[in-house]
Amino acid sequence: MTSRQAGRRISTIAAARRRPGRAGARRAVRRKEDSLSAGERRRLIQLAACVGIFILLVAVKLLLPGRMAQINQFLNGPMEQNVDVRAVFSAVGRAFAGESDVGGAARDVYQAVFHPEVPGEILETAVLGELPESSAMDTLRAYRDAEEPPAETEDGGQTGGEGQASTLAYVLYSDQNLPSNVSLEQAILDFDYRAPLSGALSSNFGYREHPVEGEERFHYGVDLAAETGTEICCFADGTVTAVGESSSYGKYCIVTHQGGYTTLYAHCSRVTASSGTAVQRGQKIAEVGETGMATGPHLHFELQRDGVYLNPIYYVAAV
Amino acid sequence: MWRLCDLRGRIRISPGFCLLTVWFALDNGWELLGTVLGAAALHELGHCLVLRLMGVPIAGLRIGVFGAELAADRRGMSYPGELAAVLAGPGANILCAVLLTLPGGTRWAVFTGANLVLCVFNLLPVRPLDGGRALYLLAAWAAGPAAGERAVRWAGGITALALSAALAFVMARTGGSLWLLPAAAGLLAAGGRELAGRGGDLKYS
Numbered sequence: 001m002t003s004r005q006a007g008r009r010i011s012t013i014a015a016a017r018r019r020p021g022r023a024g025a026r027r028a029v030r031r032k033e034d035s036l037s038a039g040e041r042r043r044l045i046q047l048a049a050c051v052g053i054f055i056l057l058v059a060v061k062l063l064l065p066g067r068m069a070q071i072n073q074f075l076n077g078p079m080e081q082n083v084d085v086r087a088v089f090s091a092v093g094r095a096f097a098g099e100s101d102v103g104g105a106a107r108d109v110y111q112a113v114f115h116p117e118v119p120g121e122i123l124e125t126a127v128l129g130e131l132p133e134s135s136a137m138d139t140l141r142a143y144r145d146a147e148e149p150p151a152e153t154e155d156g157g158q159t160g161g162e163g164q165a166s167t168l169a170y171v172l173y174s175d176q177n178l179p180s181n182v183s184l185e186q187a188i189l190d191f192d193y194r195a196p197l198s199g200a201l202s203s204n205f206g207y208r209e210h211p212v213e214g215e216e217r218f219h220y221g222v223d224l225a226a227e228t229g230t231e232i233c234c235f236a237d238g239t240v241t242a243v244g245e246s247s248s249y250g251k252y253c254i255v256t257h258q259g260g261y262t263t264l265y266a267h268c269s270r271v272t273a274s275s276g277t278a279v280q281r282g283q284k285i286a287e288v289g290e291t292g293m294a295t296g297p298h299l300h301f302e303l304q305r306d307g308v309y310l311n312p313i314y315y316v317a318a319v
Numbered sequence: 320m321w322r323l324c325d326l327r328g329r330i331r332i333s334p335g336f337c338l339l340t341v342w343f344a345l346d347n348g349w350e351l352l353g354t355v356l357g358a359a360a361l362h363e364l365g366h367c368l369v370l371r372l373m374g375v376p377i378a379g380l381r382i383g384v385f386g387a388e389l390a391a392d393r394r395g396m397s398y399p400g401e402l403a404a405v406l407a408g409p410g411a412n413i414l415c416a417v418l419l420t421l422p423g424g425t426r427w428a429v430f431t432g433a434n435l436v437l438c439v440f441n442l443l444p445v446r447p448l449d450g451g452r453a454l455y456l457l458a459a460w461a462a463g464p465a466a467g468e469r470a471v472r473w474a475g476g477i478t479a480l481a482l483s484a485a486l487a488f489v490m491a492r493t494g495g496s497l498w499l500l501p502a503a504a505g506l507l508a509a510g511g512r513e514l515a516g517r518g519g520d521l522k523y524s
Binding site: 046047050051053054083085086088089090091092093094096097098099113 | 335337338347351354355416419420427428430431432433436497499
């Protein structure tokens with residue numbers, strides 16, 4: 001090092017002074033004797049730690065699948081909310097290309113970093129999709145405010161009251177303010193079915209004030225109140241096509257029946273059927289709980305035909 | 320033992336980086352990993368190219384958890400020369416982003432975005448990053464090395480601590496965003512190092 005450079009840059013010189021010395025010493029040590037320098041030992045420890053973590057994870061996964069599932073469940077929340085890296089890049093790239101303005105891109109990036117859409121959330125948006133406000137909605141709201149349906153408060157004899165409520169729904173909901181994937185027709189099922197459980201109807205199919213979020217939303221199923229642990233029976237013969245857990249549905253399972261019909265059982269404390277198995281009408285598939293977005297133990301029951309939501313009340317009250 | 324990937328002994332990849340890479344790939348898919356690594360390679364290529372143009376030999380490349388680090392003997396370089404080499408990395412990313420958006424359309428939006436994010440992150444005025452180096456070089460060029468050291472110590476330390484605090488706050492509030500964790504930890508470490516007066520020990524990133 002020459003004196004010309006000496007006063008120039010503190011850091012570079014300090015680093016330079018250290019660098020060749022250390023590297024040279026290491027090389028010499030390695031060549032002459034087979035012992036390890038401090039730096040080399042540190043790196044060995046790093047390597048061992050990384051390999052150790054990897055082996056530990058693989059071992060836990062192979063030997064203790066149950067424990068791994070628990071850990072996964074614990075990590076699931078933060079992982080599901082993890083940064084959607086692709087969406088961040090995509091938003092920035094699109095803004096740079098002039099496709100979206102800066103404010104929109106910033107919103108997209110924030111959304112992607114802190115609340116990325118996860119499958120469960122997408123499901124929720126699809127199911128509880130918001131609707132454009134319309135004057136028909138206001139009329140409906142006024143009507144409901146004036147005359148609270150008896151089903152909400154006292155639901156002892158559900159069949160009679162519910163018959164009225166569903167007729168009411170038929171009259172009040174025109175095609176304009178119904179979500180596109182909803183049909184109010186009473187389909188005639190050409191297979192045997194039964195109610196998944198006998199419980200009090202605590203929330204009907206149709207628009208309602210969301211119990212947790214507070215806004216007017218379409219309720220795509222019926223809620224049957226029952227105690228936690230009550231047996232949930234399968235609606236009809238079919239195959240369990242999905243068992244899962246989501247933030248809104250909690251623990252749920254979906255059964256596919258013949259004729260393009262599917263039923264969904266949500267907020268369970270436990271799903272006893274496993275995905276892919278054939279189930280019989282009346283067979284126990286789950287137990288009532290209040291997992292997910294629920295304010296008390298109940299079964300949220302949905303009925304779909306080829307992706308269109310039907311009002312399950314006709315088939316539940318029929319028992 | 321340490322040199323997992325030994326290209327004539329000049330490239331070193333740390334095991335921590337391998338672990339992080341695998342985690343990222345499992346979480347985000349190999350395609351996105353390729354995108355990020357591609358943008359990072361472009362960044363380093365920019366540094367490399369300018370260093371080569373100025374006739375500076377490159378001693379090696381070290382790839383760790385917090386990014387890649389080119390080892391080169393910069394003692395003979397002038398301030399503007401070194402500044403050019405430091406800014407060449409982010410410059411390469413911007414150039415790539417511009418070239419990809421020039422034909423119009425958003426087919427390459429993800430790669431463009433990856434380049435821009437990498438560029439902006441690297442331009443943070445925190446020392447192991449290019450922005451910190453550039454700030455140091457600029458201030459030292461204008462007012463001497465002591466002023467450069469001071470400028471980057473305070474700017475870097477405060478920026479790093481403020482950013483890591485902000486990241487920690489938002490992560491705590493939203494309860495997620497795990498990928499920000501390494502960034503927040505790295506910034507915290509860099510900020511602490513700067514304020515403790517040891518930021519200059521770090522080499523290039």
